[in-house]
Amino acid sequence: MLPMFERLLAALLVACALPAVAVEVKDDLGTVTQIATPPQRIVSLLPSLTETVCELGACARLVGVDRYSNFPAQVNALPKVGGMDDTNVELIASLKPDVVLVAVSSRVSERLRALGMKVVALEPRSYKDVQRVLDVLGRVLGVNDAQRVWRYIDAGVKAAASSVPAQAHGVRVYYEVASGLWAAGESSFMGETLTRLGAGNIIPANLGPFPKINPEFVVKANPALIMIGSRGAEGLAQRPGWDRIDAIRRGRVCVFKPEEGDILSRPGPRMAEAAQIMARCLREKAS
Template identity: 60%
Template sequence: MMRLAVHLLLLFMAVGPAHALQVTDDRGVTVSFAQTPQRIVSLLPSLTESVCAMEQCQRLVGVDRYSNYPASVKALPVLGGGLDPNIEGIVALKPDVVLMAVSSRASSRLESLGLKVVALEPKTHADVRRVLQTLGVLLDVPASQGADRLWRIIDSSVSAAAQSLSPKVKKTRVYFEVNRGPYAAGESSFIGETLTRLGLKNVVPASLGPFPKLNPEFVVRANPDLIMIGNRSMQAMVPYPGWGSIKAVRDQHICVFGVDESDVVVRPGPRMAEAARIMASCLEKYAGGTSP
């Protein structure tokens, strides 16, 4: 009996109990957990994808209406959007943690109801890497299997996409629209940083912020060689006043990404590797003189 007790004790020590942990989110709030969260609600698609990329999809119990990748998450309860979440639905699922964007106004409401919230909102490459590391700690996934592995894939894939491009596309002046407004991806955004690594010139400077809302006249004056539109809206091709004079519009050098590709290129997460390849493909079509 004594030998059995010792064996069980050693087994317990080897496996280890679920341990307490702390993470500091992008609000600067430190959130403590008695053990690694097992029931997770994600209200931001890039966070949903990141959890699954760390092979922890099984912990998700609910997602926002825009989380659609991988396909398995489509079977989960849909809990509204990041800005208009279904509070009652979230509470009913009894999650250990709710992942959401910093910009969501629902965090205080959820916390007042006793739920733990971790707010993460990556906007740059460095942010993406840091958020992956934070999620790795939260999910208790070793960095070598989670954050570090994913970042190596992203980083090497962006470099490979850049190396695959022909010299004639380098320094192409690009305007990338993420949504009607127009809202653009500036140099300092994760999209802008990918464009820079591909060797392109973003016409929206870092001084305007990651995703500024522009006056359409700004783009007319910038006169880009190529326009990329990662806009899921059906209004993606509705012209803005004066855009007929833009070089890219006159030459029909416009890449309008479909819904699935738009989801890839505008989400700062593990599929940024694929996003770089999509943008590189657009560039090669433009460089070859065909309409993307």
């Protein structure tokens, strides 16, 4: 009988000789992709996916990202392959990726597939989406227990909620996510965070996650608190009729800096930090 060490070594050699088990993943477009081995060269075309790849310990496998991916800092040294409307397909091809991660709304998925690249389309918009995307990316990357990231997010949001005083509960919020009056509805991940913090939302779930809102709708809803990015905040009180809104009359407007806007707008590992930013707004402006 072989000594214990030799038996362990023999078992290890056998395990190493076994072929990797391929996995099949279905993306948000319903496309099924076979991943033979965990990809070592990844291009990500959505900031939230970039951040999730890095949080799952695979940042070193990224070889290119979209122009808006800027966290963690190390991704800023990678080739930038453009944005949603001007993705540089030739540059992506030159990077020889094993897989390309794209948004569902990306216009280049079919072109990339036509060039023989594996493409996985994922675009989380709700808490459940974030959990599901973690599972898919964990399988793509060959990472065990990808849900550990979700447990961290969930615990962080709970901690943020506990910091919101009772007098801020139920305050009716209008959250403008982009210029042109694109709002965060109750069914969006931002809206779900507001709900978990105990706040109300003037944008009902039946309008969708991120609907474009008529300015008169906001005037009639008369929110007690407004959350908005610094780019959209300029001239807020000068919008027709908005000087009558309770939030503006009482100075209950939280203006988020660009770096805060990045955190708040990305459904990924920094959602707990986003909840803390919203909670601070509620503490300072609504209590």
